[in-house]
Amino acid sequence: MGLSVARRSYRACEGRAIRKVRDFRIRYNVAVPKDTGATRRASATALVALACGLALASIAFGSWIARARRDARLNILIVTIDTLRADHVGSYGYAAAQTPALDALAARGVRFAQAATSAPLTLPAHASLMTGTFPGAHRVRDNGGFYLGEEQETLAEVVRARGYRTGGFVAAFVLDRRWGIAQGFERFFDDFDLGKYRMDVGLDAVQRPGSEVVAKAIEWLDQDRTRPFFAWVHLYEPHAPYDPPASIRERFPPTMIGAYDAEIATADLQLRRLLDHLAGDGRLDRTVVVVLGDHGESLGEHGEEQHGFFVYDATVRIPLIVAGPTLPSRIVTDQVRIVDVMPTVLEVLGIDVPKAVQGSSLLPLVRGERLNLVALSETWYPRHHYGWSELTAIREGRYHFIAAPTRELYDTETDPGETRNVAEVNPGRTDIQAQALQELVARTASTSAPAAPRAVDPDVEQRLRALGYVGSSISPRALETRRRGDPKDKIALYNLMKQAALDSVEGRLDEGIAKVRRALAADPEIVEAYLMLGNMNAKAKRPKESLEAYQKALALDPDNQTAAFSLALAYKTDGKNDAAEAGFERVLALNPRDSKARYQLTDIWMRRGEFERAEAALKRAVADNVERPAFLTKLGECYIEMKRYDEAERSLLDALKDKADQPMAHYDLGLVRDARGQTDAAAREYEAEIARSPDAYRAHFNLGKILMVSGRAADAVRHFDEAVRANPDFGSGYLYLAKARLDAGDLIGAEAAATTGMARHPDAEVVPLGHYVLADVYSRLGRANDAAREAAAGEREEARAKLASARRNTSAQR
Template sequence: MNKKMTNRKIKYIKRHYKEKSDRELAQKLGVPRGLVKRVRKELNLGGKEERFARPPLESKPSPVRSTTGKWSRRKIVAVSLLVGVVVVGLGLYLLSRVGGFRFFSRVDRSKLNVILITIDTLRADHVECYGYNKIKTPELNRMAEEGVRFAQVVAPVPLTLPSHTSIMTGTYPLFHLVRDNGGYYVEEDYITLAEVLKERGFATGAFIGAFVLDSKWGLNQGFDYYYDNFDLSRYRKISLSTVQRPGDEVEKEAMEWIASNGEGKFFAWIHFFDPHSPYTPPAPFDTLYPGRPYDGEIAYVDMLIGRLREFLVERDLLDKTLLVITSDHGEGLGEHRELLHGNFVYDTTLLVPLIIRFPKMEIENLTIAEQVRLIDIMPTILDYLGVPPPPESQGVSLMPKTRKKNQKLKLPAYGESYYTRIHFGWSELKCIRTERYKFIDAPKPELYDIKEDPAESKNLYQERKPIGDRLQKELAQIIESHSVKGEKRAPAEIDAETERKLRALGYTTSIAAPFKSDKEGRPLADPKDKVEVIRLMNKAEKESDQENTEEAIKTLEEVVSLDPNIVDAYVMLGNMFTRRNLYQRAVADYRRAIELNPDYDLPKINLAIAYKEWERYEEAAAILKEVVSRQPRNSRANFYLGDVYRRQGMYDEAIKYYQQGVEHDPNSATLNAELGLGYYYQGLLSKAEQSLRRALERNPSIYTAHFALALIYEKKGDFDSAIEEYKKEIENNPQGFKAYFNLGIIYGKRGDYTRQIELIKKSVELNSKFSEGYFYLAKAYLDTRDEKNFQDAIEAANRGLQLDPNSPYAPLGHYVLVDIYNRQGKSEQARFHLQKARELEKRGATPQGSRK
């Protein structure tokens, strides 16, 4: 019998405890009955067996014998009450004079709300109430005065998704196994704070500031409403603003939701992404903090918190709400030669603020100096509400410390970063932090006396090696006791749209790869010895984002000259050469990346894309089929394999892989749209329309769906509907030249040549190599029968013939010239173009009218 109580089994108990007895649950799950009973008790659940339990026997009070002599019982009670009133009154007076509990404001915790605010990338030492005198954060200061400020709060990992997962589950990455952004998912096994509160009757809403916390990564578990909706399909060029939203938009959505849910109890998670790079504070904070835009972003978010506070006061919700404000990680800002975060585990990126404001200021103006962890937030919230934490929670409640200041916490903190292991093939970093020391387990170990050296500037490992060795053993014990036994999770492959969104956010190398080890068994490099390589990779990413391709290529070539084993550098080079149509160079770089890490599918799929664009379809298909055979759920591989076959006119095969992609990813608007196009090309118009409608339901702004619907309406002869669909396509995709062209053709058929010319001119402006557009533009000028337009017609026809003299539409260009030259009496030129047109027609060059 498997006696282990996993998260999946706990969730099963929570779903079925009402209709199944402990015995039935134990048999179903293969665990002892007593273990089921204990879990129910810890989760405060009833059960089938409890409803039929025998009522407890009534107990009779035993007789009390008086030993007080002439003091009657009534006198004793009266004196005791009088003394109690005096003592309590004195205590309340004294406590009202100092920070601490306010017993006179009793709170009914069964009806309280919870708001959790996470401010991305916020260093604790850049907040005014944490001692930073170069910024004004009056709202955070006021929250600290009205509540509890924790002076030393340690994040478990300096990355957004893993750290938020720890906040929401109360567990370390050792347990939840989310090691990086992009490719890692929060599995359904893990119980989140939102799930616990939802089961207790809370309405739950989350308001997310960046795609890195999109619902696709799994943190939406337990939320009734999850405001993410980061849509990229309408943008030809992706900018940062398309995959993050400013804090005022996040807050506005949160306020509207709170206003509609304020009658009952609610849990709202509000995520402000603004302090994350690039730092672009809005006015007036850009001018208030010249040269310090990071501080400007923090001050902006502080203002938003004040606005939220006012909103809660206006609706009489502030004193009915537990407010928790924290961050997921800090920012390097150049210290330890780290500009951003993720590579190292120094305090610059691991220490974050934590402020808790209790309803009716039940505890106020209290600072707790001892070290706590982000994993302690979930159990603290639940403890305050009187709710037991999930059994797997690895944090502890901090509530006892708020009540008993002399109680010692003594909480060692674990930290890690696998970023450099995942992306560069160097060693991961792990650390343990105590009240006095910080030990970093690296190829070259580090030990810091953080009391004497808070900047972690002097490595004491050699001087105090016994302390370092002791901490290394304690670190190993934490890893052993907090890890999921016997389980490793490799990152999952992500789809193309997701990859584009992460890259737009600045996570250019954040498409997680399987761990890579040195084939020859050599020790992995220490990241602190590779700072120059990290700097150059960051530089290349910035140059790539700014479309400065030449400089980015030079920088990446410098990277691989310093370290020829950086997989991500070769992938980035391949991407840039593909973008520039230098397919031979791209293929060489992708193949080098695959050689370095054969288990990494990203360079394999990108290699296939390069072959596809190179029109070497056989090689592209072979690579993608190999990936799909191992990962049939890989929607990205299915999408591109379908595209390879569609380009060759092999629509049956294309549909097969689009269908497979939709089967495993039914919410993908892109796959549904491509499947619809496949059906259209096969003449299956009803199926095509169904798929295209599904695509638009999932994403009303997706490219091609309205275009394909317009083609369907044209085939049906419903040109009014076709016009409307083409207009919607142009609204979604203003750069889509074919929609302008097809719309122009319809207006030409209706005799509106002015509108036709306007639209087709726009199509060739958008794509100057679109030869078909020039041929039809020439015909439109000729159809006006206005001699003033003949020269424009001649120029358009000649431009089309220059671009593609063997085009199926080339005879049309020649016939336009024949007509004009005949009208102008230029018989020799007319005969020349007539002969050319007939030669092309004999070779089979005739317009098919597809316009797809």
């Protein structure tokens, strides 16, 4: 406020105060003190201050929202606690809870007793939170393979445009920036290294502890105290698997629910740590805090262990608490939604709400008014993954209606556990709810054309396929309008397949395969089951069974890109490159932007020696900016094969510039340095690759060869050991390990490694080495006949390898 405006405001208040004082004296016959100058000035000043204070006090409660609108410098902190169901929080009536931070926040702020999420899945729910729109509008309907489009305007973008610092800090890969959820954040902490996780671990298992997330958030909050901030902190602790610290776990019963509650208590501790830090320097007094769950957890109710499959209250009812300097302590029992958070925050800040927002500000409810909001929730998980029906639900007052092949209606006032479906006995109410749901879905759906398919990182796509998950696009078959199975009738099959996936992750492949076959015997049209069967057989190194499973998936759904890609990859793994090439070309016919198929095709061409063809395709991919670091690396490998080392170096350095931890880039640079005779520089590149990925067996192998030549046999043994540990089928690695052990004087170890390597199909040009090592070992052990036999075998294999090499050179010259 400018000085002149402040003076005018004070004078206006002074004038009103003098009139009030005069009226007060006349009405109550108050004596007027002697009119001396000093007395008059002191009395006037005191009375003006008193009257202004009384006037402000008289309207204090009614003006709290007006002050909030004027104060555009309040901070905003949103904390989302993943998988937190409302009825497992102390302030929501759960006696077993240990949630003092949540409960204290609820006691001083507004607790919304009936809040609903838009979807029982992390990414869709957070997309609704950040845009204030339902999934039909933002079109994010699953984790992985769906993206929040750039055309969506997020809360972070809105407040950042008003001068706010914006920071997001997430604990799970399903909220990684690649899915579009980071829009508007100046600082976004995700930094997930997929290389640290097994490839068959699902995306939702890639996570970090809340303590690490909060530490990063606090670090960012302390970097600048001069500007207001909007911080979003995501905690993943209540999400399965439930593995709380032992010191907290021991405070709860040794049951699944006890473990879940202990995870909630762990998240609560991190919330308290964050709030205490802001309170320590006084910033909490100027911060509006919003804490909510993104969705709940079934915990066995309705047959579902976790979430995503159903839309009952166990997974769609969430806690929502809002507290801050301008908000009263209150419990609101009216229905509210996750989409209402964004407009509420913006109204508190006095910022206009974007027109696209479908939620409503909840401040009228805080003032005691009514809004009559209707909650809309959905899950397309059963349809996308298994071909069964999607579920859509509406919550209006006491009634919860679920649109399914067999309709469901629950009176949550008399049946909070939703165990009695009254749709048949109350058809009139059911019809009303069904019509209301249909109209709400139509009103909130996007009218714009769907966005073009977007590529998924190759390593992410592999994880999406690992457990039979949907890939980078949804098959047209999943979008067909036709009669589909009711999820509540399929829950046993769903659980069976979840158990099979767990078997696969934990290495019980035969048990997992048996469970998937049982599911297919009950429902032979589950495309994802065939994909799981193919993936598990591939892990079990049963190429024939793997190919058959993928073929059956494609027979059911000829346009399924994931099935087409998986079949092509299986052919390639089995050495059938012509069939693989046809398969990858089929994938590109379905989706010309599919980066995985383009990548695999170039790899096939390079294996055939068609380097010019591969180079042209790789250059096009780089120009299209599709997974640029991966294609730059592959282009560098192509140049290495063509012995164009300067171009290879430029391409690989560009890849690392775009992505500092690009897989294989340092390894390939090591090959370039090796080819130039720069041994020390090559060793440094291999070490860099190993630092990025400790299981990079080829980097270990090449570094071991350098160390062996330089006479460091013990160090060479260590790296060759790591190479065969990371890849137990690496026959050539075993033979070099045998040579290094021989150089180190370990005859028994050398014999064992050479014998193992010879049995594991080493490269033809390395086979002679195995025979010569064995000949040397046997000679030193005094076994002359065995030594002579191995030496002769080595000479034969060496001659054969030279002949094969000469033929290849002749063919290449032609």
